[in-house]
Amino acid sequence: MxxxxxxxxxxxxxxxxxxxxxxxxxxxxxIEPLNALIESYDKLKVDxxxxxxxxxxLANYVGRPTPLYFAARLTRxxxxxxxxxxxxxxxxxxxxxxxxxxxxxxxxxxxxxTRIIAETGAGQHGVATATVAARLGLKCVVYMGxxxxxxxxxxxxxxxxxxxEVVPVTSGxxxxxxxxxxxxxxxxxxxxxxxxxIGTVAGPHPYPTMVRDFQSVIGREARAQILEQTGALPxxxxxxxxxxxxxxxxxxxxxxxxxxxIGVEAAGHGLETGRHSAPLTAGRSGVLHGNRTYLMxxxxxxxxxxxxxxxxxxxxxxxxxxxxxxxxxxAEYVSATDAEAMQGFHTLTRVEGIIPAxxxxxxxxxxxKLARELGPEASIIVNLSGRGDxxxxxxxxxxxxxx
Amino acid sequence: xxxxDATFDQLKRDRRKALVPYVTAGDPAGDDTVALLHALVxxxxxxxELGVPFSDPMADGPTVALACERALAKGxxxxxxxxxxxxxxxxxTQTPIVxxxxxxxxxxxxxxxxxxxxxxxxxxxxxIVDLTPEEAPDVTPDLRxxxxxxxxxxxxxxxxxxxxxxxxxxxGYLYYxxxxxxxxxxRLDTDEVAKRVRQLKAHISLPILVGFxxxxxxxxxxxxxxxxxxxxxxxxxxxLVDRGERPAVDVARNFLAPIRAxxxxxxxxxGNAA
Numbered sequence: 310m311x312x313x314x315x316x317x318x319x320x321x322x323x324x325x326x327x328x329x330x331x332x333x334x335x336x337x338x339x340i341e342p343l344n345a346l347i348e349s350y351d352k353l354k355v356d357x358x359x360x361x362x363x364x365x366x367l368a369n370y371v372g373r374p375t376p377l378y379f380a381a382r383l384t385r386x387x388x389x390x391x392x393x394x395x396x397x398x399x400x401x402x403x404x405x406x407x408x409x410x411x412x413x414x415x416x417x418x419x420x421x422x423t424r425i426i427a428e429t430g431a432g433q434h435g436v437a438t439a440t441v442a443a444r445l446g447l448k449c450v451v452y453m454g455x456x457x458x459x460x461x462x463x464x465x466x467x468x469x470x471x472x473x474e475v476v477p478v479t480s481g482x483x484x485x486x487x488x489x490x491x492x493x494x495x496x497x498x499x500x501x502x503x504x505x506x507i508g509t510v511a512g513p514h515p516y517p518t519m520v521r522d523f524q525s526v527i528g529r530e531a532r533a534q535i536l537e538q539t540g541a542l543p544x545x546x547x548x549x550x551x552x553x554x555x556x557x558x559x560x561x562x563x564x565x566x567x568x569x570x571i572g573v574e575a576a577g578h579g580l581e582t583g584r585h586s587a588p589l590t591a592g593r594s595g596v597l598h599g600n601r602t603y604l605m606x607x608x609x610x611x612x613x614x615x616x617x618x619x620x621x622x623x624x625x626x627x628x629x630x631x632x633x634x635x636x637x638x639x640a641e642y643v644s645a646t647d648a649e650a651m652q653g654f655h656t657l658t659r660v661e662g663i664i665p666a667x668x669x670x671x672x673x674x675x676x677x678k679l680a681r682e683l684g685p686e687a688s689i690i691v692n693l694s695g696r697g698d699x700x701x702x703x704x705x706x707x708x709x710x711x712x
Numbered sequence: 713x714x715x716x717d718a719t720f721d722q723l724k725r726d727r728r729k730a731l732v733p734y735v736t737a738g739d740p741a742g743d744d745t746v747a748l749l750h751a752l753v754x755x756x757x758x759x760x761e762l763g764v765p766f767s768d769p770m771a772d773g774p775t776v777a778l779a780c781e782r783a784l785a786k787g788x789x790x791x792x793x794x795x796x797x798x799x800x801x802x803x804x805t806q807t808p809i810v811x812x813x814x815x816x817x818x819x820x821x822x823x824x825x826x827x828x829x830x831x832x833x834x835x836x837x838x839x840i841v842d843l844t845p846e847e848a849p850d851v852t853p854d855l856r857x858x859x860x861x862x863x864x865x866x867x868x869x870x871x872x873x874x875x876x877x878x879x880x881x882x883x884g885y886l887y888y889x890x891x892x893x894x895x896x897x898x899r900l901d902t903d904e905v906a907k908r909v910r911q912l913k914a915h916i917s918l919p920i921l922v923g924f925x926x927x928x929x930x931x932x933x934x935x936x937x938x939x940x941x942x943x944x945x946x947x948x949x950x951x952l953v954d955r956g957e958r959p960a961v962d963v964a965r966n967f968l969a970p971i972r973a974x975x976x977x978x979x980x981x982x983g984n985a986a
Contacts, residue, residue: 323846332846332847333844333846333847334815334842334843334844334847335842335844336770336771336841336842336865336867336889337844337864337865337866337867337870337878337889338865338867338868338869338889338892338893340844340867340869340870340874341867341869341870341871342869480774480777480778480781481767481768481777481781486768487768489770490768490769490770493770493771494770494771494772494773494894497771497892497893497894498892498893498894498897499892500869500892501892594819595816595819595820596814596815596816596819596842597768597816598768598770599842604816606816606820608820609789609790609791609817609820609821610766610790610816610817610818610819610820610821611766611767611784611816611817612767612768612816
């Protein structure tokens with residue numbers, strides 16, 4: 310495998326760059342709409358009226374703040390550090406995704422855009438987008454790989470109930486990355502009236518920064534809540550990483566604190582099999598979907614197919630800020646296999662009565678290992694990014710149970 | 713003088729406009745891409761754009777995207793594309809070749825290594841669709857050092873100050889994307905294109921070629937009236953896909969020849985009027 314050809318930054322880092330990562334790698338037609346988005350977002354993020362409207366929606370529509378819950382029985386089960394769960398599963402639509410779609414839809418509205426597009430893998434971001442589009446009366450088109458449509462039919466039906474048009478993507482591997490290609494093609498052709506709501510901290514500038522800002526509410530709340538409940542900062546914060554929006558959201562407010570930040574990627578069938586979705590652990594730097602970051606790619610720079618039991622982690626790239634946090638050593642990135650995630654899923658369900666999303670189950674699985682390593686004096690916050698109702702078909706199928 | 717500048721100088725002297733076909737390397741003819749390129753030159757191509765297949769061609773419509781998929785399924789790599797150029801150069805040392813593709817395969821090979829290998833193979837210019845002038849300073853010095861022209865896009869919504877930034881990084885020619893959309897789109901407003909091309913000429917001294925959405929001889933002739941040439945990709949690839957049992961070289965010649973004729977007739981008319 311060739312060595313990482315990460316170019317040395319030859320000039321002062323521009324906005325949207327995280328060391329050599331991030332940036333804006335798009336065709337020329339998208340530059341103007343991206344610049345318009347940057348300008349609007351820079352203005353609105355410091356506008357008190359916009360902030361107030363966003364905070365009100367997060368409180369009254371999404372249901373924030375979400376609780377920070379001390380999982381006593383899970384702590385005892387794993388036999389080590391105290392484990393606290395940040396309950397993003399209790400948000401409206403069942404995951405952290407809505408924190409971002411509420412913000413971006415509000416921005417779209419202010420920019421006078423009447424049509425929303427989005428990509429989705431498991432369908433959670435698609436549902437969260439269709440939800441806010443319905444609420445604001447905006448037309449909504451969601452691109453979804455044909456493979457994922459077959460795997461996630463309840464979410465497809467949810468989006469259609471919410472009035473969204475779900476467009477099957479039949480190109481490439483017919484999964485999330487191809488849905489993102491198709492959404493970008495749509496945006497290029499409809500830039501005048503269309504706003505593209507990207508669901509994660511990837512894509513061209515300003516998306517990685519903007520989505521991080523909208524998701525950072527998770528970490529701001531969690532930091533205040535742990536200080537209030539325990540009088541101290543946690544020893545570690547653990548979150549699963551696909552594109553990495555729930556992880557960056559909970560990490561960011563802890564970035565200047567003496568707190569370990571640990572991202573858990575999907576090791577799928579095992580890193581050694583090549584059938585996984587762990588670019589930070591087993592990939593190398595490259596350019597895809599508008600940004601430079603760690604990617605799953607072959608020796609010739611072609612993007613590789615990925616695998617994870619959780620469709621939400623099934624993506625060959627990762628947000629560029631994670632790439633930078635890895636290189637600088639500020640965050641650590643590990644991985645959990647499908648089997649380990651399944652164990653985490655069952656354990657949390659049985660001992661706490663909380664059914665976690667398969668994505669979040671990767672974080673639970675690693676928290677178990679970490680809790681034993683750190684011992685009972687320590688405390689850990691795990692971001693429980695979503696609830697697992699959407700996954701019961703996958704779990705049943707894997708375990709040979711007919712529903 | 714490099715082949716691109718020499719070709720555009722000659723075209724200017726001859727009062728002709730550039731006809732630039734695009735085909736994806738390795739598709740549809742596999743190893744016969746070399747023969748296909750020669751056929752295109754025989755039918756009147758002035759410059760050749762050769763697509764480097766990428767797994768995620770986000771700026772391309774279905775025709776080119778499928779061509780990429782087919783080429784990749786055959787195992788075509790960037791170094792194979794360079795070999796195709798090298799073999800083309802055995803018989804044609806005149807016609808400029810521009811590689812068109814996405815950044816990742818080039819970054820994966822390493823910019824400097826790619827630039828040297830491409831120049832040695834006989835490549836003249838490189839158009840990286842997802843490389844903006846803002847990100848280009850990491851890439852273009854290696855290209856220029858190897859004697860390759862970095863070719864950039866301008867779009868219908870490119871603002872005037874950016875035209876200057878693009879002009880600063882660009883060499884060879886400027887590729888004007890004729891519409892907001894992906895390659896192979898089908899709703900070209902030729903009056904609007906003519907207006908924008910005239911605007912671009914105020915900022916950029918390079919030849920301006922127009923592409924994305926030019927599908928037939930009539931449109932090509934109208935666009936070539938103001939621009940310095942046209943790029944035709946998706947319509948040509950579609951004709952090759954639909955060729956049935958006919959040899960690809962014949963289909964390519966038959967596709968290109970009437971476009972060449974229409975453009976030359978148009979040039980003649982405006983020449984007489986001038």
